[in-house]
Amino acid sequence: MSTAEVCALQRQLLEHPANPTAWEQLERALAVASPRGSHPIHVEASFKPAVETLPRGVFEQPAPRQLTAEAILRRAKEQVDEGQMEAAIGTVERWLEAVGEEQETPMLAFIRAHAYRLTDRADTAMEVLERFGSSEENAWIPFELGLILKALDRPEEAYLCFRRAKGIQPDFTWAAIEAANTTAEADVPLGRLDGITSAGAETGDVLNVHIDRMLRCGPLLLLIGWSSLPFENGSLFSLADPLAPGKRAVGGSTFYVRPDVCQALGRPDHESLGFAALLDVSSFHRWSELGQLRLVVQAEGAEDTRATSAEICLADIAEETDLSKVFEAVLGVFHVSIDSCNRWHEALRLFLPSTILKLSALFERHVSEEAGNVEVHWLSPPLQTGLPVASVIFVQLGSFISAKPAILQLAKTNLPLEIIVVNNSPELFSETFHLLDRFSGIRPDFRIGILNRASNLGFSAGCNLGARHASGECLVFHNNDLFADSVVDYKLLIQHALNEPNVIHSTFQYFTDGTLMQEGLTATRLTTARTQPFQLYNGYSIGRNQTRGKVLACSGSLMAMSQPLFAHLGGFSEEIVYAHFEDFDLCLRAQQEGIGIKVWNDITFFHAEGTGSVAPYHLSGTTSHINRMLFSLRWGKVLDAMDLSVEYSL
Template identity: 25%
Template sequence: GFGWGFGWGFVCFLPGERVDAAFVDMEIEVSGRRLLYPSNGVRELDQSALVPNCIDLLKARPDGLLHAMLRQPLFNGKDTLAELAAHVQLAIDEFILVPGDGALLTGWVIDPTFAVRSIRLRAHGFQSQDMTSAWVSQPRPDLVAAFQSLGLADHARPGFTAFVPLNAQRLIAPHLEVTLHSGEVGFKSLPSARGGSLNAILSMLNGVEVAPDDMARSFAGVFAPATRALNRARLSQRAPHLLVNIGPEVVGPAVSVIVPLYGRIDWMLHQCAHFSRHGLPGVELIYVLDDPPRKNDMISLAQRCFRWFGIPMRLVLLPQNVGYGPANNEALRVARGRHVCFLNSDVLPRDGEWLRRMVGALEADDDLGAVGARLLFEDGTLQHDGMSLRRLPQFGNIPFPLHPGKGQRPPPGQGLRKVEAITGACMVLPRALAQELGGFDEDYAVGDFEDVDFCLRIRAKGLTCAVHDEVVMWHLERQSQQAPGVSWRQNLTTVNAWTFSERWGHAVVGAPCPPGAVLNLS
């Protein structure tokens, strides 16, 4: 605390928008007591008039701060790393700015003598924290081989991915400031920043391997916030969809069946063939195309399906690929049924009673929020009979939805059975409830975890989720998608798992695995 006759003078800079002169009072906390002092208002000060005052204050400091500051080099647009006494090489492969959220940087650094103390992103009026303490390092065998003559260790990981949070809409003269332990400072200019896209997300995650004990740091600090920022930015630029009606309008539909399509649009043909066996009376069938280059093919195929099977439908044609959740949400906005059924294109009914039974279960129980079906693989083994949440140590104790009994012969049906969550591959609920919840959460990029999140939001309203295991359907899982053939798929699933864990981890027994923890694998 303050003794009588003692005190400190201080100068501080508080960044912020220009405010009214009435401004705000100053609050000081001393030994748990809060003291409120009225401010003298805000004055516009001439910058040139402030310089002498600042110099006088710096001269008064005994530690020579003024001389230290004057000795610091300034960035003039040129790279100066080669002028440092230590051998340091730094390259940036990708620099992506997400206005209002942050900047994503990928590249590599060669520092064989461990001379670097910090690397910061700087721009006019902005300085980041040290990026090296938070970035995700990655192996680069090509660089290790190329720089072995410098004594680079075989296990070195010179590649990196960094995400720098910032709320700026643009950066003026952005560059990297490299500070050595010796105090020397060098600069690295940055390539022109480009905007984010889905390809930026996939490129960031492709080829990345993260150990279980490093999951929390890597995904919490870099991959999850970067993916969310990039995904939000691309979704914010969505253009309106095109709505196409095929066949006569279904008047006053009881149910709207929403089916997203990406890649394998031919599944619409197989699904409509199964629907035609028993018909879809009183049902509004909506196919939403999340694959814009296939628009003409989609319209042509839908017309053929109507001619062959006599099933009217509505097409929601998106101008850009948005992912599973946003695609379903677009269709939800045009749905007219009292209930809505989210259905995958590779889920096929075995009889004509499937929809009537699930809707009937909802109408018979006001506490039931959503109901799903028992889904079987083509060989008759179980694919889905409800989901349970479990933390997986091999993924840093992040919770994942598991399918109990998957791959086994299904047990006898029990009718309606309450479960933790049901899959979005076949989910029926009141349309009013789906719209009240805002549809699927669009922070889950491309697909995965939207359905589990949706179920937990339903349960948070005091409602339940259930599987009607006497409603049995075929599910040819992921055959409706083209095989990705790249490693970004699992990493993106883990990103979505981390986003889910941040929001719902409190509802799952256990905790994330901290870095360096002992993993108990079974």
């Protein structure tokens, strides 16, 4: 290759450095040009070959000034990714010598500082990046600066850099992780973080509060953050409307342990300094005119309020339009509080009656908006012998494999049946499809269909969706982890539902070891050491704990009734947040109209409880408590008039 060709190839590589073929061509050309006995030069390692090994004139010209900073950045990044830190530093610094140091961009400084830090030259890295440290456009600049400061054993400054990086880019997970790690690994209390000190927290009347996240949707405002002093669960947070004296946005709260905050403030690790508050802001209007509102906290039982250092401008908080994210945030922080050693009824003080009802209304809206977002897949044609005697409806969340025994038993009944699976786990559609497809042609009067949801909308909405697509004379709502003692038990249950169409039917259920699980549901009052704002009620399984009681409801895990009766009752309530207490709610509505409930003791079903669904973190161990509160608010007066002999103390 001639000298002119080598120069042309070099210019091509300077403009387009990510071209491995061109680099190989140049390396071969340089190897041929090397004097006898010298070693060929590996171009990628050194980027600029030594002049003495080349024909005269190849590298005597300066670096081309038309070369862009972006091209240099691409090449230096490739070298860093390959572990060639010295080469990356050389690439950037030779270009700066040619064009002038004033041409260095923040990202070129970032890649150069990054390479210096990884070669144990944090001081030099600091000199390179420090002048760009105030950049608010790219989160990687303060993030790298934080790593450099951490290497220089300056953890307080490093923490603030990580926090600034997360402020520029809120979803910057690495910045959040490094901030937490910095506080956890530091040998000294980081008492000056974000301008808060443990001494200043107790000075004056203003309580230092830092808000990490604000989420607004409709009438609700969720605040997540930390305080310099712990408060009781249930303390009231509020904002006053300056345009309408007397109007306030008020919400309950839950306080939980935040080890990173305790470490930062030099406080005991067990102190509950983290908090979440859910405010009802429905009374506020003309948000754009409200300006900055001071957040106020009132300890439960106290008459005086205390101003905090937090100011909130509602107009600056964008409305969250994805309702699934709203429920994930609210239920997620509720779960965090329970995991933080709060008992569930203490963490439940995050919710006031007004906010729990508005959360329920938001969920009903969410279900309504997503109602049409479903794919219908019938795996077999309609029955040739007429309508099925029953439509058996399963609602899937997690793997459907546990339902195989029940599907097989239903297939063996030889009754004309329709199996409908409402899939609330769309990522598992393929697995469910292949499992059910094996049964689809087992006999001509056994029809199977899958209703595939785009997202999880809960048990009530799933049952109602299945019922709308059902054609059977009666409906059987069936959990995935349930199966009969024999095929005859299915036949008996369906026969009862056909013979008594104006009654809700269920059966005795047993654990898989043969011990009694339930013979129906009843209600009990709950009492707590701290007075709740209203009476809490709970449902429990009769027979499970040997405590007797009047049957008020039957379990939604196995429930049969006629199609017209289900339609008359309006189906399961879609105000129930995801799952729990929808069965009790339906049965109480039925009893208000004089509709009977029968739980048959001569029909045996086994329940492998807990194997039928896998709930994500924010739904696990939360929705039962949320809906218990909702159930108590809705049915409290009716239950209070009943003779409920059982009372539980929490």
